[in-house]
Amino acid sequence: MSTVWIVIGEHPFVGGTITSAYASEELANGAAAELVNIMLNDTDWPKKATPHNWPDHVKDLQDFHGAQFCNVEVLERKIHS
Numbered sequence: 001m002s003t004v005w006i007v008i009g010e011h012p013f014v015g016g017t018i019t020s021a022y023a024s025e026e027l028a029n030g031a032a033a034e035l036v037n038i039m040l041n042d043t044d045w046p047k048k049a050t051p052h053n054w055p056d057h058v059k060d061l062q063d064f065h066g067a068q069f070c071n072v073e074v075l076e077r078k079i080h081s
Contacts, residue, residue, distance in 0.1 A: 005027070011042070
C-alpha cells in the first residue's frame with residue numbers, strides 16, 4: 001500500500017478549490033506553504049509561511065477573512081492496489 005498527500009486550498013479572493021497530490025509529506029507541506037504565501041501576499045501581509053509553520057498562517061488568514069472563505073489543508077491518503 002502506498003501513501004499520497006493531497007493539498008487542498010481555497011483562496012479568499014478567487015473562487016474554486018485548488019487540489020494537488022504529492023508523493024511525500026515534505027513536498028505537500030512545501031506546496032501548502034506556497035499557497036499560503038500567495039494568500040498572505042494578496043492580503044498585503046508581510047508574513048512568510050514555511051513548510052513548518054503554514055498552518056499557523058492559515059489560522060491567521062481565517063481569523064481575518066473568515067474560515068469559510070480561506071483554507072489550506074494537507075490530507076494523507078492510502079492508495080490501494
